[in-house]
Amino acid sequence: MKLITFIITLMVSANSCNKDDNSMSNQKQEITVAYINGTIFTVNPERVWAEAIIVEGNKIIYVGNTDKALAQISKDTEVIDLKRATVIPGIHDVHMHPLEASSENFKFILKEGNDPENYAPAIRKALLDFPDEEWLLGWGVDLYTLLEAKRSPIDILDDISSTRPIAIMERTSHSIWVNSKALEIAGIDINSENPTGGIYMRDENDKLNGILIDNAGNLILDMALTPxxxxxxxxxxxxxxxxxxxxxxxxxxxxxxxxxxxxxxxxxxxxxxxxxxxxxxxxxxxxxxxxxxxxxxxxxxxxxxxxxxxxxxxxxxxxxxxxxxxxxxxxxxxxxxxxxxxxxxxxxxxxxxxxxxxxxxxxxxxxxxxxxxxxxxxxxxxxxxxxxxxxxxxxxxxxxxxxxxxxxxxxxxxxxxxxxxxxxxxxxxxxxxxxxxxxxxxxxxxxxxxxxxxxxxxxxxxxxxxxxxxxxxxxxxxxxxxxxxxxxxxxxxxxxxxxxxxxxxxxxxxxxxxxxxxxxxxxxxxxxxxxxxxxxxxxxxxxxxxxxxxxxxxxxxxxxx
Known part of the structure; x- marks a missing residue:
């Protein structure tokens, strides 16, 4: 929908206020913008639906029907015709990770695959593209893809680099895939006890397999992302x-x-x-x-x-x-x-x-x-x-x-x-x-x-x-x-x-x-x-x-x- 903005020249009507329409006071006010001809879901149980909103500065001063909105605006009011478009209150997302999702500290994203060996080219490219990064951090691996690998996940990363620490976050953020260098820097070895809220995964021979579960992975990232x-x-x-x-x-x-x-x-x-x-x-x-x-x-x-x-x-x-x-x-x-x-x-x-x-x-x-x-x-x-x-x-x-x-x-x-x-x-x-x-x-x-x-x-x-x-x-x-x-x-x-x-x-x-x-x-x-x-x-x-x-x-x- 292309919103059409136009200026309507009308005088404020001091007598046009209506309590049922949540109207503004009888005092003359300068109105910034009037949004008219909308289908407005207010989430207000006292008036669930409306057609128009008038905004002065950052405040809503009128919610009601279009005719009464137009009767209250001045010649300086900007009017936006919504053309029956649906309007809802601003969305609240009370659980998200915007900084983590957008941070440039993670240098590559892995695409879905059924064999972690196929991740190697993308990881090698990232190593070359970011030679000055002490830690190479990535995102997008799948835990079960790693668990189904034909060889230990840590060996796959060690073949890519044994000198630079690599840590790749799983899509859920609840596990991290690392190489031996990362474990060495973190001081994690076969004798390390699981941290609170985390697990150092091991293979059938009790050797660390490079998968750090839950808080075990957080500890690695805390080190890699020391500010x-x-x-x-x-x-x-x-x-x-x-x-x-x-x-x-x-x-x-x-x-x-x-x-x-x-x-x-x-x-x-x-x-x-x-x-x-x-x-x-x-x-x-x-x-x-x-x-x-x-x-x-x-x-x-x-x-x-x-x-x-x-x-x-x-x-x-x-x-x-x-x-x-x-x-x-x-x-x-x-x-x-x-x-x-x-x-x-x-x-x-x-x-x-x-x-x-x-x-x-x-x-x-x-x-x-x-x-x-x-x-x-x-x-x-x-x-x-x-x-x-x-x-x-x-x-x-x-x-x-x-x-x-x-x-x-x-x-x-x-x-x-x-x-x-x-x-x-x-x-x-x-x-x-x-x-x-x-x-x-x-x-x-x-x-x-x-x-x-x-x-x-x-x-x-x-x-x-x-x-x-x-x-x-x-x-x-x-x-x-x-x-x-x-x-x-x-x-x-x-x-x-x-x-x-x-x-x-x-x-x-x-x-x-x-x-x-x-x-x-x-x-x-x-x-x-x-x-x-x-x-x-x-x-x-x-x-x-x-x-x-x-x-x-x-x-x-x-x-x-």
């Missing part, structure tokens, strides 16, 4: 030149960085972007809880980093803790043992980055500071332990959430509402679709595999649901998530509920529901114009939706050509 002026510039460039424009292109005006590695200076990158006036979204940072750090010193550091200036677009007011790993790695914390043993252990029901007692302690000491907790929990044991910790520790002031919630014990469904815990769900990935649930049967059995990410069951239990992307694990496109949320029978919700999950509910999580999240008089002007009506289109076409315009804080930050 320097160059690593920070690489992070900054990716964030400004790629990630933020991608957010605007997809109608995303508010986000939570779901894993802010403060020891890598990620928070300072975000602060620089805001200071330079380049931040085109409202951002809450979730400071990473390092599983291996002493709790007393870490809690002290986290307290010192807290920032919650109401006048700032950037807030450092969330803590990201991992309860467990992922089903794919057999590290999600389950009530039952896994049916397949990847790690030559006699018993495996997943692992814990942070135990229930540690999560309890962190909430008790940081909630009063103002921090809200964002807890990664995928397995039914991880979800239960996280809920237990919140129930024990929270004084009720926190707006905590559990993210992923893939496998939930039925008796825990009602606890989300009872404890005011938000269920943050990601359904954009293909693996979350019902036709792929059976892929987990061989790992966790049929009963645990069904109803993966039970959004309908959570909704029926009166839980507050947010939908988010986990970008770059899954697509950043929020309309992929909306389509899947609507079509993934039997665990589906309505399109209206999906939009609310991506807008108002996300605003609640970010403590900004009085300012954004719905289109209402007095709120900031964050909204998105779409190329099709997602409320009437075939549900299987929602994912094809394009953003025609993104308005953030009253300004157009993206317009599709």
């Amino acid at each position: 320097t002026s160059q690593t920070k510039e690489n992070d900054y460039n990716g964030l400004v030149n790629f990630a933020l424009p991608e957010l605007a292109k997809n109608g995303i005006t508010s986000i939570c960085d779901a894993r802010t590695y403060w020891k890598r200076d990620h928070h300072t990158i975000w602060k620089r972007v805001e200071k330079e006036g380049k931040l085109s979204a409202r951002v809450n940072l979730g400071l990473w809880g390092y599983p291996m750090q002493d709790d007393e010193s870490q809690i002290s550091s986290l307290k010192s980093l807290y920032e919650n200036d109401s006048n700032s677009l950037l807030k450092i007011n969330q803590i990201k803790l991992y309860s467990d790993g992922i089903v794919h790695n057999t590290t999600a914390a389950m009530q039952e043992e896994y049916r397949i043993d990847l790690f030559q252990e006699s018993k495996n029901n997943g692992l814990s980055y942070f135990t229930q007692n540690r999560i309890t302690s962190y909430i008790q000491q940081l909630e009063n500071v103002g921090f809200d907790f964002h807890i990664h929990a995928i397995g039914n044991r991880g979800v239960k332990e996280s809920l237990n910790a919140i129930e024990t520790a929270s004084n009720g002031s926190g707006r905590h959430r559990i993210t992923h919630v893939e496998i939930v014990t039925p008796s825990d469904l009602t606890r989300f509402s009872q404890l005011n815990v938000t269920a943050d769900c990601q359904v954009a990935g293909d693996f979350t679709q019902p036709d792929q649930w059976d892929e987990n049967v061989e790992l966790i059995g049929k009963e645990s595999s069904k109803n993966l990410i039970p959004i309908k069951s959570l909704k029926e239990a009166d839980a507050r649901i947010t939908l988010s992307s986990d970008w770059d694990v899954s697509s950043i496109n929020p309309f992929v998530g909306m389509q899947n949320a609507v079509t993934r029978f039997p665990q589906n919700i309505t399109i209206e509920e999906a939009v609310k999950a991506y807008t108002f509910n996300g605003a609640y999580v970010m403590r900004q529901e009085t300012e954004v999240g719905s289109i209402e008089v007095g709120k900031k002007a964050d909204f998105v114009v779409l190329n099709q009506n997602i409320f009437s289109v075939d549900p299987n076409r929602i994912a094809t939706t394009k953003v025609d315009m993104t308005v953030f804080d009253g300004e157009v930050i993206f317009e599709r050509k």
Whole structure:
């Protein structure tokens, strides 16, 4: 849709205000922009649908019908004819990794393949292309591709280079593939004990095979990405030149960085972007809880980093803790043992980055500071332990959430509402679709595999649901998530509920529901114009939706050509 902008010469009518139309006051005001003839889904239960919005500066001062909007504008008003286009509030994505997804510190991406030997040419090319990089970092390997290799994965990388450390992140970010040089620099050998929340994988001869599971891989990246002026510039460039424009292109005006590695200076990158006036979204940072750090010193550091200036677009007011790993790695914390043993252990029901007692302690000491907790929990044991910790520790002031919630014990469904815990769900990935649930049967059995990410069951239990992307694990496109949320029978919700999950509910999580999240008089002007009506289109076409315009804080930050 090509939006048509034109100037209409009309005088403000002092008597045209109408309480039912959420109109502006009777005082004469200078209006910046009037958006008319739209199909506007406000997410405001008092007036769900409207035709027009008037914005003065960064504030919405009128929501109602077109005729009454036109009756209130002046000769200086810019009027945008929406031509019946659908408008929704600005998208909130409360779980994504924009800095990691865009960082120039990762030098290559591997394409999907069924034999890791075929990755060699791309890795060799990267070695030649970036000769001055001490660590060669890449992304995109598949864990099971490595496990099915004919020879040890570490030997494949050692043949490529035995002198430069190589570390390649798996697509889920829950494992790292390294060569022997990387292990040597990290001081990891056959006698090394598994770190908290991680596993050094071994082959049948008990030799390290170069696959570092969960937190074991994080420790390598912490070393490789020890902040320097160059690593920070690489992070900054990716964030400004790629990630933020991608957010605007997809109608995303508010986000939570779901894993802010403060020891890598990620928070300072975000602060620089805001200071330079380049931040085109409202951002809450979730400071990473390092599983291996002493709790007393870490809690002290986290307290010192807290920032919650109401006048700032950037807030450092969330803590990201991992309860467990992922089903794919057999590290999600389950009530039952896994049916397949990847790690030559006699018993495996997943692992814990942070135990229930540690999560309890962190909430008790940081909630009063103002921090809200964002807890990664995928397995039914991880979800239960996280809920237990919140129930024990929270004084009720926190707006905590559990993210992923893939496998939930039925008796825990009602606890989300009872404890005011938000269920943050990601359904954009293909693996979350019902036709792929059976892929987990061989790992966790049929009963645990069904109803993966039970959004309908959570909704029926009166839980507050947010939908988010986990970008770059899954697509950043929020309309992929909306389509899947609507079509993934039997665990589906309505399109209206999906939009609310991506807008108002996300605003609640970010403590900004009085300012954004719905289109209402007095709120900031964050909204998105779409190329099709997602409320009437075939549900299987929602994912094809394009953003025609993104308005953030009253300004157009993206317009599709």
